[in-house]
């Protein structure tokens with residue numbers, strides 16, 4: 001039988017592959033200096049991270065998932081404890097909680113963003129709550145300042161999962177400044193990309209020590225338990241060379257996003273409400289929609305070569321996945337959020353013409 005599915009005439013890639021002329025020299029210098037996670041190359045990378053983000057401590061780790069595990073341990077989470085998080089994030093954030101035998105407890109999002117709904121928060125805090133995780137999705141800042149105050153008042157450590165949010169700011173400060181422990185991924189798709197990798201930032205020296213000790217087998221002293229989550233030196237070398245280009249990359253993303261936003265005319269597609277003082281890194285441009293059938297809109301874009309993370313990852317509230325269903329707690333605002341939005345790639349390899357193609361497609365969409 002002949003293949004009936006039509007290939008789109010034009011395909012917009014959602015993958016940005018950073019490549020800089022000094023990557024190779026940075027890698028070869030690392031080869032000379034030694035490749036382990038205790039090499040000076042890793043220390044240099046941590047110094048570069050501290051400088052870029054203005055943080056007192058940076059701990060380079062093997063992945064963003066490892067960063068969440070290590071942050072949970074440093075925050076004192078143990079088996080049987082409860083950890084609060086919004087259900088609108090990827091499985092990557094909840095699995096580390098489940099893996100340590102702690103219980104994920106879902107708290108709803110705000111109606112128009114991925115931040116914790118401060119009205120729902122008191123309903124889920126219990127004496128067993130040991131940490132709150134906030135996950136600003138696709139780099140869009142959340143009200144981390146208000147959550148920081150609420151968490152402090154409740155005496156609960158705040159962990160920020162900033163896997164997408166390199167360079168996103170609130171009131172001129174990196175989002176990481178608002179967390180007790182801020183976790184990042186540097187997976188190949190992320191704005192700062194080292195292949196695989198992650199890191200934790202914290203201004204608290206005691207928490208930093210706990211992160212470092214745990215991720216190095218408790219320094220093998222036999223008193224303190226730990227595992228190996230260190231980042232290798234080759235990945236660290238790439239991080240050091242690439243962080244220099246991060247601001248230029250983010251500026252290009254912003255330009256692309258602004259081009260789409262300035263031409264957007266569809267009555268059912270609008271930008272998310274901007275939080276005063278927030279600056280998005282545009283890891284992806286997120287758009288709010290009001291269609292009867294949002295999946296059809298996303299399929300239409302996909303059929304025309306414009307991918308959405310909502311479709312790529314089958315995004316839905318985490319408790320709708322079989323592995324997480326036992327922790328179900330309905331979060332209607334989070335559900336509405338994921339069902340009335342899409343993501344648009346705006347990375348620097350895309351051209352003005354690509355942006356015009358995307359916004360033209362959106363403006364031309366008619367709900368059947």
Ligand SMILES: Cc1ncc(COP(=O)(O)O)c(C=O)c1O
Pocket residue numbers: 063064065066089090092093135161163164184185186187196197198
């Ligand atoms: C929000 C979020 N948290 C954590 C992770 C895990 O990061 P990694 O793939 O580096 O383990 C990801 C991965 O994409 C993510 O999107």
